[in-house]
Amino acid sequence: MADPWLTIIGLGEDGLNGLPPASRAALDAAEIVFGAPRHLDLADVGDRGRAWPVPFDIAPVLAERGRKVAVLASGNPFWHGAGGSLAGQLSPDDYITHPAPSCFSLAAAAMGWRIEEVLCLGLHAAPFTRLTPVLAKGVRVLCTLRDGAAVGDLAAWLTGQGFGPSRLTVLEALGGPRQRIRETTAAGVDIGDIAHPVVLAIEADGAAGLPRASGLPDDLFTHDGQITKRPVRALTLSALAPRPGTHLWDFGAGSGSISVEFCLAAPGATASAIEARADRAATIRDNAARFGLEHRI
Known part of the structure; x- marks a missing residue:
């Protein structure tokens, strides 16, 4: 590995006391340290600290390429942290990571x-x-x-x-x-x-939760009567055979019920729901949000 200019450091609530020697050495050597205000305080980096912009943006880090830079993140930087965002814009030789236990x-x-x-x-x-x-x-x-x-x-x-x-x-x-x-x-x-x-x-206790079989009850969806009914929907999903990472083009989507069940059926499955009527397009958005799928439909 070439000499990396960026070190991504996992930091816990115990601050500097919890950092292993490699993390501490990288932090001490950094000219600039990026992190949330809480992390900058925990690491006591003084005037080297740069707080993340709001909304979050990695551009200020990338702009310092060539200098010795450290990024502080909670625990494991690659689990809901800044690590994945940074790695997607860098080559493997640009950075090294010292993770800590995730929350x-x-x-x-x-x-x-x-x-x-x-x-x-x-x-x-x-x-x-x-x-x-x-x-x-x-x-x-x-x-x-x-x-x-x-x-x-x-x-x-x-x-x-x-x-x-x-x-x-x-x-x-x-x-x-x-x-x-x-x-x-x-x-x-x-x-x-x-x-x-x-x-x-x-x-979790109380309600039974959503069934995992295709063909959810029609009354779980918002619709104006234009909905693929439960038995036909079950057969349709069986024929479509959703798999992880697959994408569905749902033309004339109506209420979006097929798109919803397609995405529920497999991790990472996505759908594009095409609907000419604006009111029904709004219904599709409502159903996608109702099932927690607005990021996948």
Whole structure:
């Protein structure tokens, strides 16, 4: 590997005390250090620090190519972090990474959960409806949230979806001196003063969740009567045979029910729903959002 100009460093809530020697050496050698204000404070980088722009943009980092630059990210920079965004614009010789335990790893350890049996979702910048396709009684989820207030918002959303009895564990500032862990339920959430960063552990209870077979009940969709009815939809999805990463062109999409079920059927499946009527196009958008699929339809 050539001498990289960029080092991407995973940082925990314990700050400099938790950095291994290689991470500490790279941080000390950096002329410029990018990160969230919280990370810059934890690492005590002084006037070398550059806070990320809002909205988030990696352009300021790329503009410093050729200088010794470090980027600080929470835990594992390649799990809902800046690492993937940067790597997509760089060659392998440009950077080196020193990851730390992700917040999901810390949360799973605190809960005593096998992480390979848990769904890990980044909801700090995504709608709660991303939970819709995966929630069912007994499912365990770890999710990042934007701030402490989002805990109450998500609890209210879960209750509205029939998951009020779900057990919630609020895990704050894991791995550092401010760490705190508290339990409640979605319907009875009574926790305030929640510190950022926060991970919410959900043990789903209450509603049954979406069935996984093709042919969802028609009344789950918004429609004006123009909808491929449940039995025909089941046969259509069977014939289309969605697979991970496949793309559907849905012409005359109507309510978008075929596109929705196509994307629900396989991880990473996407759809382009084509509809001439503006009111029905709006209905398709509504159904995509209802099932947490607006990023895939």
